[in-house]
Structures are given as structure tokens and as C-alpha cells.
Amino acid sequence: MKRPLHSASVMPSRRGMLFGAAAAAAVPLSMLGRGQAVAQQDPMDHTTMAPGSASNHGGHAGFPSGSVPPGRAGFDPTAILRDFDKGTVSTLPDGRTLREWDITAYDRDIEIAPGVTFPGWTYNGRIPGPSLWAREGDALRIHFTNAGSHPHTIHFHGVHRAEMDGTAGIGAGSILPGQRFTYEFDAEPFGTHLYHCHQSPLAPHIAKGLYGAFIVEPKAGRPEADEMIMVMNGYNTDGGDDNEFYSVNGLPFHFMDHPVQVTKGQLVRIHLINILEYDPINSFHVHANFFHYYPTGTSLTPSEYTDTIMQAQGQRGILEMRFPHPGKYMFHAHKTEFAELGWMGFFEVSE
Numbered sequence: 001m002k003r004p005l006h007s008a009s010v011m012p013s014r015r016g017m018l019f020g021a022a023a024a025a026a027v028p029l030s031m032l033g034r035g036q037a038v039a040q041q042d043p044m045d046h047t048t049m050a051p052g053s054a055s056n057h058g059g060h061a062g063f064p065s066g067s068v069p070p071g072r073a074g075f076d077p078t079a080i081l082r083d084f085d086k087g088t089v090s091t092l093p094d095g096r097t098l099r100e101w102d103i104t105a106y107d108r109d110i111e112i113a114p115g116v117t118f119p120g121w122t123y124n125g126r127i128p129g130p131s132l133w134a135r136e137g138d139a140l141r142i143h144f145t146n147a148g149s150h151p152h153t154i155h156f157h158g159v160h161r162a163e164m165d166g167t168a169g170i171g172a173g174s175i176l177p178g179q180r181f182t183y184e185f186d187a188e189p190f191g192t193h194l195y196h197c198h199q200s201p202l203a204p205h206i207a208k209g210l211y212g213a214f215i216v217e218p219k220a221g222r223p224e225a226d227e228m229i230m231v232m233n234g235y236n237t238d239g240g241d242d243n244e245f246y247s248v249n250g251l252p253f254h255f256m257d258h259p260v261q262v263t264k265g266q267l268v269r270i271h272l273i274n275i276l277e278y279d280p281i282n283s284f285h286v287h288a289n290f291f292h293y294y295p296t297g298t299s300l301t302p303s304e305y306t307d308t309i310m311q312a313q314g315q316r317g318i319l320e321m322r323f324p325h326p327g328k329y330m331f332h333a334h335k336t337e338f339a340e341l342g343w344m345g346f347f348e349v350s351e
């Protein structure tokens with residue numbers, strides 16, 4: 001949906017700019033750096049960008065690349081891969097495990113790509129927010145503080161009572177700036193889920209960065225594996241109706257510069273979540289390998305053996321694979337445009 005301040009005459013769409021620039025310069029799309037693909041000046045001040053500051057060193061087999069150092073962004077997608085936050089654990093009088101987390105929403109400017117600062121809305125200062133991990137049947141309490149500039153909520157995917165749904169207008173509803181609320185429910189069903197803000201207008205409240213993974217482990221567990229989380233997202237940096245950058249775990253091109261380290265023959269389990277706004281479909285493709293896919297992670301029996309899957313917004317699932325050979329293998333959105341705007345990376349397999 002176009003917003004009136006961003007009509008095509010004021011703010012050309014990313015696609016228009018990309019193809020216009022490509023035609024004018026008569027160079028392949030894949031050779032364009034992101035600096036050329038993104039507006040230099042944003043009348044809505046959604047993003048500030050120093051002219052010519054986006055790097056384009058094209059160092060990866062002809063693909064444009066250049067990720068921002070995690071130290072400058074303030075969080076590290078590689079650390080997020082294996083950062084399962086199990087909360088503060090105690091035991092209830094009935095013997096059940098209680099897990100508690102503190103989550104604070106606040107506004108934070110994040111350098112998502114070299115020279116590109118995104119005015120994010122975050123849970124705990126990072127995009128995606130913390131990846132909450134629980135075992136099926138655990139009691140959960142999420143102590144939410146809104147320290148941001150707008151009303152927010154936390155809406156969990158899972159089974160719970162209406163007043164714990166984090167939906168504006170139901171139960172506590174919108175949590176206003178300065179207010180707190182504790183969401184309380186049980187971890188069910190097992191699977192790979194997510195949480196996100198559910199305040200209107202919904203698209204920007206999600207797209208600004210208010211989302212994260214919510215993993216519920218089956219009671220009996222799963223086979224031992226190198227387990228990781230990949231949250232697929234996008235960044236609308238010009239205030240239009242599409243995205244200018246795409247990533248896994250928050251920083252475009254990060255896994256090109258910092259390949260995911262895995263061991264030959266070891267079972268790798270990826271919790272893959274699509275929280276992309278403004279584009280209807282995202283996808284995941286791995287090179288030179290196949291994986292078993294468990295949609296939503298709610299079954300212990302895979303539905304498919306493939307090398308490519310797609311997810312609509314809010315969909316997620318578990319991928320399980322073993323790499324039989326050492327070396328570097330790409331993984332990326334099979335939508336080439338998303339890949340070239342940041343959603344690509346490498347697995348690096350060692351003996």
C-alpha cells in the first residue's frame with residue numbers, strides 16, 4: 001500500500017531505481033552496489049546515509065557485498081545463530097519449570113550496512129530480538145517494558161488465553177510508553193515459533209524491528225545437533241512500500257563476510273523464521289546439499305527432502321542437514337533480488 005507522501009514522483013520505488021539505474025549505466029544488475037540502489041536522501045528522514053559511503057567491494061564471486069562490522073551495529077548475527085535465551089529458571093510449587101525474561105522495547109538507530117543507519121524499534125536493542133527457548137509445558141512469564149516512543153505489544157505465536165495475546169484492544173492491549181505488562185502462558189505447542197509487536201499500523205511496527213524467535217522444544221527433546229536460529233527480515237530504509245535490504249539475523253551480507261562454521265558430517269538443525277514485511281514470500285536455498293524440512297517444527301517427521309523452501313510472512317520451520325564434504329557453500333534467498341540486496345551467505349564446512 002502506497003503512502004501518499006511517497007508517491008512515485010517523490011520517492012521512486014527500489015525496483016524502479018534499480019532497473020532505471022541498471023538501464024542508464026548499462027551494467028548487469030548484479031554489479032550494482034547498494035549505494036547506487038538506495039536513495040541518498042530521505043525526505044521523511046527514515047534513514048540517513050553518507051553519500052558514497054556504502055561499500056561495493058564485490059569480493060565474493062562477483063556478488064556485491066560489504067557488511068557492517070557487528071561492533072558498529074551493536075549486535076552480531078553470528079552470535080544470534082546459537083544464542084538460545086532460556087530465561088531465568090525456577091521451579092513452581094507444582095514442580096513445573098518457570099522461565100522468566102525481561103524484554104524492553106526501545107528506539108535505537110542501527111547501522112545495518114556500511115553508512116546506512118536504520119531508525120529501528122527494538123526488543124532489547126537488537127534486530128531480531130532475543131530468541132526465547134522453552135521446553136513444552138513450561139510456565140512462561142515475559143516482563144515487558146515499553147521504553148519506546150510509541151505504543152507496542154508482544155504478540156506470541158502459540159496457544160494461550162485471549163488477554164495474553166498481545167493484541168491491541170484485548171486484555172492489557174497496547175502497552176503505552178513508560179508502561180509495563182507481564183505476559184504469562186505455557187509453552188505449547190512444541191515447534192519453531194515467533195513473537196512480534198501487534199500494534200497498528202502493523203506493518204511498520206513489525207518492519208521497524210519488533211520481532212524475534214520463540215522456540216518450544218518437545219518434552220522428549222530432539223536428536224543432538226548443531227542447532228541454530230535464522231530470522232529472515234528486510235529493511236525499508238526510504239519510507240516507501242518495499243525493502244531496500246534483506247538479511248538473516250539482522251545484518252545484510254553478514255554471512256558472506258563471516259561464514260557459518262559447521263563440521264563435516266554433523267547434524268545441523270536450523271530454526272528458520274520469515275518475518276519479512278512488504279514482500280509476500282521469502283525463500284531459503286542451500287548449495288550442493290539437501291535438507292529435511294519440518295514445517296513449523298510441530299512434527300518429528302519431515303514433510304519434504306529438498307534444497308529450497310519458501311515461507312510466507314510469519315511462516316517458519318526446521319531444516320536438518322549434514323554436509324558431506326568440506327568447503328564453502330552458499331545459502332541465500334532463491335529470489336535473486338533479495339539475495340543481491342543482502343540475503344546471502346556461506347556455510348564453511350571443516351573436517
Ligand SMILES: [Cu+2]
Pocket residue numbers: 150151152153197198199205206210
Ligand atoms: Cu509496536
